[in-house]
Amino acid sequence: MTQDQRAMLYGLGAVALWSTVATAFKVALAWMSPLELMWWAALVSWLLMGIIVLKQGNMGVALRRGWRTALWAGVMNPVAYYLVLFAAYDRLPGQEAMALNYTWALAMAFLAVPILGHRLTRLDVAAGLVAYSGVWVIATRGEVFNVAFENPLGVVFALASTLLWALYWLLNAKDSRQPLVGQWQNFSVGLPVLTVLLLLGPGFQWHGWAALGAGVYVGLFEMGIAFVLWQMAVQSVSRTAKVSNLIFLSPPVSLLLLFLIVGEPMRLSTLVGLVLILCGLAIQQLPQARHASTA
Numbered sequence: 608m609t610q611d612q613r614a615m616l617y618g619l620g621a622v623a624l625w626s627t628v629a630t631a632f633k634v635a636l637a638w639m640s641p642l643e644l645m646w647w648a649a650l651v652s653w654l655l656m657g658i659i660v661l662k663q664g665n666m667g668v669a670l671r672r673g674w675r676t677a678l679w680a681g682v683m684n685p686v687a688y689y690l691v692l693f694a695a696y697d698r699l700p701g702q703e704a705m706a707l708n709y710t711w712a713l714a715m716a717f718l719a720v721p722i723l724g725h726r727l728t729r730l731d732v733a734a735g736l737v738a739y740s741g742v743w744v745i746a747t748r749g750e751v752f753n754v755a756f757e758n759p760l761g762v763v764f765a766l767a768s769t770l771l772w773a774l775y776w777l778l779n780a781k782d783s784r785q786p787l788v789g790q791w792q793n794f795s796v797g798l799p800v801l802t803v804l805l806l807l808g809p810g811f812q813w814h815g816w817a818a819l820g821a822g823v824y825v826g827l828f829e830m831g832i833a834f835v836l837w838q839m840a841v842q843s844v845s846r847t848a849k850v851s852n853l854i855f856l857s858p859p860v861s862l863l864l865l866f867l868i869v870g871e872p873m874r875l876s877t878l879v880g881l882v883l884i885l886c887g888l889a890i891q892q893l894p895q896a897r898h899a900s901t902a
Contacts, residue, residue: 610843617840618853624833626860628825629705632696633869635821638814641693644822646801649685651826653794659835660791673784673792680782680789681796683775685830686804692768698761701865702874703745706881707765708772709858712888713738715773722777730893738887741880742766749876786838794830855885 635644660666695704713735719725744751746762782789805811858881865871 611845614840614843614845615853617836617843619856621833621836621840622853622857623860624828624836625854626857627864628829628833629696629701629861630864630868631821631824631829632693632704633701633865633871635818635825636693636697638818638821639812640809641690641697642801642805642808643812643814644693644825645685645689646798646805647819647822648689648826648830649794649798649801651823652685652830653791653798655827655831656787656791656794656835660788663787665785665788668785669788669791673789674796676779676782676784677789677792677796680775680779681793682800683771683778684793685797686800688768688771688775689830691764691771695761695764695768698758699765700871700874700877701869702862702871702877702881704761704765705861705865706745706858706877706884707742707762708768709881709884709888710738710742710766711769711772713891714769715777716891718770718773718777722774723780730890734887734891736887737890738884741883741887743880744876744883745880747876748874749879787835790834855888858885 632644639647657666660669692704692708695707699707716725716731717727717735720727748757779789784792862873862877862881866873
């Protein structure tokens with residue numbers, strides 16, 4: 608097996624796990640609040656990454672430096688981003704929250720203009736128009752000339768999560784920490800914050816083993832193993848575009864799982880909106896694909 612083939616397997620593994628998380632979110636949120644789910648998931652992910660960092664011999668580095676960055680990065684991710692994302696899933700059908708969240712790559716392209724001084728191309732603008740027309744179709748549930756959204760707060764939370772995720776990665780553009788070390792440090796900061804919020808809010812409540820299992824699944828796979836697999840794929844592949852396009856496989860699988868497990872009927876408006884969002888993302892990839900083909 609070549610290095611690129613191995614990288615593709617890692618990437619497919621990460622995408623397969625990410626395809627299940629919309630369903631896992633909806634199942635878990637049927638038992639517990641977004642804050643409770645976030646606490647359990649963050650705890651599991653923090654333990655998993657800590658074990659990996661320790662086995663890799665990087666714990667000494669993790670304990671000595673990088674904490675100044677972790678202080679603000681940990682508040683953004685996991686705390687702010689996932690709480691807002693889970694709030695969106697708590698208010699919207701999983702298919703709608705999942706589709707809206709896929710616009711984060713476009714949000715990052717637009718936010719890079721004021722933050723990093725990047726320039727928008729005509730393709731960026733076209734991609735934004737196509738993708739956000741899909742957002743409008745989903746938000747209005749197909750009634751595109753009706754501005755009375757079914758759940759406006761849920762839509763706001765879903766779009767806010769894309770802004771937070773995009774901002775997080777843009778502000779981390781110059782982060783010199785090793786990815787896994789940085790992620791563990793971020794969760795080391797975020798977990799105490801979540802604990803305080805939980806104690807001030809609903810407190811610790813027992814919802815049964817099924818609820819605990821759902822929280823462990825989210826922490827283990829959405830925040831933990833999938834992240835590690837994706838990092839391994841990106842670091843070992845010869846050209847990033849080879850694995851980055853795998854993410855387009857996730858939405859249709861997510862919709863199918865939501866239908867089969869959660870029982871959500873597939874809305875035509877979600878399918879149309881998701882196609883528009885994915886077309887927008889594909890348009891955004893055109894300059895990268897052209898550059899890669901001539902390299």
